[in-house]
Amino acid sequence: MNDTKGRYRTLIGHRLFWPVAVLVAMLAANTIYRPGFLSIELKDGHLYGSPIDILRLSAPLILVALGMTLVISTGGIDLSVGSVCAISGAMACMYISKQPDQNSLAVVVTALAMALGVALVLGVWNGVLVAVIGIQPIIATLILMVAGRGLAQLITQGQIITINSGPFRSIGLGHLLTLPLAIFIALAAALLVAAFTRRTALGMIIESVGGNAEASRLAGIRSGRVIFLAYVVSAVCAAVAGFMMTANVSSADGNAVGLWVELDAILAVVIGGTSLAGGRFFLSGTILGALIIQTLTTTVYAMNISPQTSLLFKAVVVIAVCLIQAPAFRAKFSRRRRSAPPPPRPVADKPKEQVPA
Amino acid sequence: MRKMRTQSAPWRAVAVLASVLLVGGVAACGNSDTGGGGSKDDGKITMGFSQVGAESGWRTANTTSIKESAAAAGIELKFDDAQQKQENQIKAIRNYIQQKVDVIAFSPVVESGWDTVLKEAKDAGIPVILTDRSVDSADKSLYKTFLGSDFVKEGRLAGEWLVEQKKSATGPVNIVELQGNTGAAPANDRKKGFGEAIAANPNLKIIASQPGDFTRAGGKQVMEQFLKANPKIDVLFAHNDDMGLGALEAITAAGKVPGKDITIITVDAVKDGMQALADGKFNFIAECSPLLGPQLMDLAKKVKAGETVPPRIETEETTFTTEQAKEALPTRKY
Numbered sequence: 001m002n003d004t005k006g007r008y009r010t011l012i013g014h015r016l017f018w019p020v021a022v023l024v025a026m027l028a029a030n031t032i033y034r035p036g037f038l039s040i041e042l043k044d045g046h047l048y049g050s051p052i053d054i055l056r057l058s059a060p061l062i063l064v065a066l067g068m069t070l071v072i073s074t075g076g077i078d079l080s081v082g083s084v085c086a087i088s089g090a091m092a093c094m095y096i097s098k099q100p101d102q103n104s105l106a107v108v109v110t111a112l113a114m115a116l117g118v119a120l121v122l123g124v125w126n127g128v129l130v131a132v133i134g135i136q137p138i139i140a141t142l143i144l145m146v147a148g149r150g151l152a153q154l155i156t157q158g159q160i161i162t163i164n165s166g167p168f169r170s171i172g173l174g175h176l177l178t179l180p181l182a183i184f185i186a187l188a189a190a191l192l193v194a195a196f197t198r199r200t201a202l203g204m205i206i207e208s209v210g211g212n213a214e215a216s217r218l219a220g221i222r223s224g225r226v227i228f229l230a231y232v233v234s235a236v237c238a239a240v241a242g243f244m245m246t247a248n249v250s251s252a253d254g255n256a257v258g259l260w261v262e263l264d265a266i267l268a269v270v271i272g273g274t275s276l277a278g279g280r281f282f283l284s285g286t287i288l289g290a291l292i293i294q295t296l297t298t299t300v301y302a303m304n305i306s307p308q309t310s311l312l313f314k315a316v317v318v319i320a321v322c323l324i325q326a327p328a329f330r331a332k333f334s335r336r337r338r339s340a341p342p343p344p345r346p347v348a349d350k351p352k353e354q355v356p357a
Numbered sequence: 358m359r360k361m362r363t364q365s366a367p368w369r370a371v372a373v374l375a376s377v378l379l380v381g382g383v384a385a386c387g388n389s390d391t392g393g394g395g396s397k398d399d400g401k402i403t404m405g406f407s408q409v410g411a412e413s414g415w416r417t418a419n420t421t422s423i424k425e426s427a428a429a430a431g432i433e434l435k436f437d438d439a440q441q442k443q444e445n446q447i448k449a450i451r452n453y454i455q456q457k458v459d460v461i462a463f464s465p466v467v468e469s470g471w472d473t474v475l476k477e478a479k480d481a482g483i484p485v486i487l488t489d490r491s492v493d494s495a496d497k498s499l500y501k502t503f504l505g506s507d508f509v510k511e512g513r514l515a516g517e518w519l520v521e522q523k524k525s526a527t528g529p530v531n532i533v534e535l536q537g538n539t540g541a542a543p544a545n546d547r548k549k550g551f552g553e554a555i556a557a558n559p560n561l562k563i564i565a566s567q568p569g570d571f572t573r574a575g576g577k578q579v580m581e582q583f584l585k586a587n588p589k590i591d592v593l594f595a596h597n598d599d600m601g602l603g604a605l606e607a608i609t610a611a612g613k614v615p616g617k618d619i620t621i622i623t624v625d626a627v628k629d630g631m632q633a634l635a636d637g638k639f640n641f642i643a644e645c646s647p648l649l650g651p652q653l654m655d656l657a658k659k660v661k662a663g664e665t666v667p668p669r670i671e672t673e674e675t676t677f678t679t680e681q682a683k684e685a686l687p688t689r690k691y
Contacts (some may be wrong), residue, residue, distance in 0.1 A: 043611075053582070158411040251629075255575065256570070304565045304566070309541040
């Protein structure tokens with residue numbers, strides 16, 4: 001009996017419990033509204049259904065949010081990711097559209113390499129502004145957020161570039177083992193980041209820089225380099241996400257690609273439990289956060305919630321997720337219900353780690 | 358206005374420098390003109406035009422049309438790109454007033470806040486023509502006319518074509534709608550016009566309607582869910598071509614044939630949309646034409662000659678079916 005209770009408490013206390021609960025609740029609500037929501041069928045040799053759509057469409061957001069997690073963990077923020085998506089997508093599409101054989105694999109690889117190269121430069125630009133020159137991250141990346149949109153439009157000359165390239169299209173719409181290729185790319189990126197940060201000391205170094213950059217420097221960590229690296233990784237993640245977004249519709253629209261994705265990414269990071277103040281970060285939480293955001297969007301369309309109320313609906317769900325996740329809020333709530341206060345969640349090492357509710 | 362006053366010193370310096378350079382440039386032009394016989398006396402019309410920006414293919418085509426038709430009509434065009442900022446447009450209009458152009462035309466970035474600068478133009482005796490977008494000034498004498506598309510009519514034309522197509526339908530016809538950005542005038546008006554037209558046949562029913570934000574990605578994402586939530590969709594009405602193009606992919610992925618299993622109606626008639634129509638993937642497009650240059654130049658000549666013009670003039674627009682699209686496509690400018 002005590003054992004079950006203890007196990008129950010560990011489960012509830014797990015930091016991923018509440019995000020998972022919200023995700024399950026949303027899927028359940030959808031299934032009640034339309035029993036076929038979760039049904040998946042095999043069409044043209046791959047799986048087809050709303051859950052598959054959610055996986056495919058959340059892949060770019062997962063990528064952007066991964067980079068954002070690292071940046072936020074260093075105590076910074078990267079507002080330029082949406083523009084980087086647009087620039088990289090525009091570069092790749094522009095190059096492919098000029099080639100005689102758009103279906104050639106070599107052409108697509110060259111296009112991707114070029115666009116990734118540009119993204120690297122943009123990441124270095126952000127990194128230099130923040131880590132070397134010392135401009136506040138929100139201002140430093142705001143520059144590229146605004147200027148980058150213009151750059152993307154310069155590349156596309158204000159037009160929507162439509163391409164017809166099989167290999168490029170498969171980045172957004174291809175399938176592997178009957179599942180969308182995009183989700184595998186996103187998961188591979190997540191595993192790569194996890195391996196580099198959690199199997200080495202790098203993750204802890206990033207967290208310590210986010211906790212206190214100066215103290216970390218005094219302790220022998222090259223804070224500047226770590227911060228610089230985070231912005232470069234973020235730009236590369238955003239570039240790959242940009243490929244997926246443009247490949248999804250086989251066209252690059254400098255105005256629309258990745259518009260406001262930076263805000264969704266920040267939200268995914270926060271839902272995942274990483275504090276905006278920097279410090280500890282949770283990659284699995286971020287991925288879950290991205291899935292929740294995409295499920296929310298898909299729910300609005302699937303239930304045909306009127307556009308006028310859908311924004312309010314989203315806001316209410318997001319507020320609920322953030323509140324239910326905040327240990328302080330939950331403690332207050334359960335204390336009122338029961339007279340005996342439950343043992344508080346293990347106190348954070350640093351006050352910064354608390355998720356602001 | 359307020360923004361201009363709170364500009365910081367460096368920016369003011371830049372602005373002053375820029376206007377000095379501009380006036381200098383204009384003076385130089387004037388000199389060379391007088392050398393060539395004098396621009397004012399030969400009856401040549403000078404038009405100052407302030408464009409919104411270059412945010413879309415539609416807008417680029419709009420700019421090209423105005424520039425080309427000005428050259429064709431022998432009107433000297435002073436063109437300014439406001440880059441989506443009202444203060445840039447106000448500055449440009451003030452410059453045109455100082456340069457004493459014959460006609461000022463502009464596409465307002467926003468609806469409000471134009472009274473002061475339009476009053477200045479009126480006091481200087483320079484007629485103003487609005488294009489594409491209107492202003493909300495209570496004093497209608499501040500501008501001569503507003504030349505632009507009628508979004509309600511575009512929606513109505515789309516709806517009327519559908520009513521005609523489905524007049525023999527006995528059962529219910531399920532329509533899904535992809536709206537533009539929530540609250541945008543083209544979205545509201547096209548929805549209204551379409552709704553009014555299909556009310557003629559009670560069998561025609563909109564079963565789902567969501568914003569796809571005028572983008573391909575938006576249209577695709579919404580259509581994917583429409584297709585899963587509604588087993589029987591007969592008609593798609595998209596508020597622009599791009600959302601329709603995005604929806605095409607979703608429809609194909611669902612194993613349906615666009616244009617046959619689902620009748621697709623859109624608005625705009627941009628090149629990719631016209632191509633889809635010619636290929637039989639779309640069934641009908643109500644045009645929203647950016648090519649208002651020739652009409653604008655005609656109007657400029659009329660107001661310069663002192664003729665009265667109607668306060669609201671619609672852009673010359675048409676509709677396209679697949680056959681018409683095949684014919685029109687080779688000569689299409691945008």
